[in-house]
Amino acid sequence: MCIRTLQRFLRIKRQLIVKLYISGNSPYARRARLAAREAGLMGMVEEIIISGFNELVKLGPGGKIPVLITDDGHSLCESLIITHYFNDLSEGKLLPSDPVQKGKCLALESVASVLMDSLFVRSMEKNYREEKKRSALVLEKEAERSRRCYESLAEMVREESESVSLASIAVAASLGYAGWRTPEDNWREGRSGLESYYDRLMERPAFTETMPRY
Amino acid sequence: MCIRTLQRFLRIKRQLIVKLYISGNSPYARRARLAAREAGLMGMVEEIIISGFNELVKLGPGGKIPVLITDDGHSLCESLIITHYFNDLSEGKLLPSDPVQKGKCLALESVASVLMDSLFVRSMEKNYREEKKRSALVLEKEAERSRRCYESLAEMVREESESVSLASIAVAASLGYAGWRTPEDNWREGRSGLESYYDRLMERPAFTETMPRY
Incomplete structure (x- = not known):
């Protein structure tokens, strides 16, 4: 419990910002965008519209939308991984605990x-x-x-x-x-x-x- | 903490068994099988080889391998969802906590x-x-x-x-x-x-x- 509190404190100090790369019509991107909003994380999520394929593959080898760049510079793709990551960041707001x-x-x-x-x-x-x-x-x-x-x-x-x-x-x-x-x-x-x-x-x-x- | 202990106790009492439906060569099934083993869950996972498409769609609408039927009868597909579910069941053995x-x-x-x-x-x-x-x-x-x-x-x-x-x-x-x-x-x-x-x-x-x- 003490470690979690410390981690939370350190995050606030670091002003954790994650970057979510999206496109307008992708349902996979929308899924991630919805999760960020409903988890109450938009204060720390910067949404960036991807301008083309060259930009996309610079963010990771998948070449798929969306991509999340974490505060530590890790690149996550797969909307399922990103939405569950948002759920974790919000300490479980998007899944029942039972x-x-x-x-x-x-x-x-x-x-x-x-x-x-x-x-x-x-x-x-x-x-x-x-x-x-x-x-x-x-x-x-x-x-x-x-x-x-x-x-x-x-x-x-x-x-x-x-x-x-x-x-x-x-x-x-x-x-x-x-x-x-x-x-x-x-x-x-x-x-x-x-x-x-x-x-x-x-x-x-x-x-x-x-x-x-x- | 008390609720978690109680939940764990109830699970043991109920002898939680989940059914993992697989096929021999699917990498998606293998992923789930590996997660079950490395999470130390094989005592509660029954692996069943799927015999054909008709059987598969009876387990859920996806028609994809693997399928996990939980103890409560819920049908999970998507290997990512299943492997993360196994991680949860093992209380986080397959992901770092940091x-x-x-x-x-x-x-x-x-x-x-x-x-x-x-x-x-x-x-x-x-x-x-x-x-x-x-x-x-x-x-x-x-x-x-x-x-x-x-x-x-x-x-x-x-x-x-x-x-x-x-x-x-x-x-x-x-x-x-x-x-x-x-x-x-x-x-x-x-x-x-x-x-x-x-x-x-x-x-x-x-x-x-x-x-x-x-």
Whole structure:
């Protein structure tokens, strides 16, 4: 306990600043931005819009958005690692402390994560790949995976409270992205519980503020 | 502190068992298996080999390996979520408690994670996609990403201690996968520090035991 207090004191003395490199429309960046806001860390997070690929690979070998540069100069990529890092920095504001509730939260987060990846794969396939090389099979397989995720999310959020967590952040960032990249999925159709869960989240300042402008 | 002791007691009483669904050669599954072993949790983890896709989607909508079913019946996918969950269950055996060391560890883990994904994308492209739909552009872009990751890992492990963490687990699972799927990368060549770091890890029982049989 004494060490933690000392660490906290040293952080304040050092005016801990972490740098979060983002782009406007990336759902992965949005996830990190939401976590920073909802964890109450914006006083120590500097958000910087990445200007191009050359700048991005200077920040780390991944070449993926977002990247977090810690106060000690470590470069973290992978939105899951960054959001959990923010949760740690806030001493656990974004995850329940009760083990059963935490397991439930991580289960929801994991489905939302798979959905985000599935939507991303579909977007790359449809929008960035050479036209002749697009695969109907891959698109079909991923559309099916997305559909299974929507169904699960609709089921899982039924009992979800209003509290914001790493799970609700991942759900919102994924569904927001779906609305842009795969409107044909009509994820709201027949899923009124999921729709109202999402719409309630969208009323929060953090979610409005990070809304991508497509 | 009192609540934690009580929770621990209740867990022992309930004989907490989690079920980890795996397949033999998945680097993502291996990552989870390594984490369970190195966290000292094998007394409560039952490993089950998945027999097919139908069984897999019954465990959760992701349709990806591995899946962890918690004691409370929650289904977790995403190897990152599962390995961090194991770290929590072991009360932090797989991550340093010092914030600076932890940041460094997460930075290494994030590069290894990106490498694993990059190798996976290349493997899907080369081995599972319709031949006509394979893209030289995608393969080239990902090979370049993998190369940047090898370079970074070689740099980053220079100062790494022998201690096992979520980072070394991710590094080992990724490089082991590279040896199988992209031998043409020759990741060992000109990277003797990374090579000896990997080879030292391979001497540990957890790593030998989970070695895929390609």
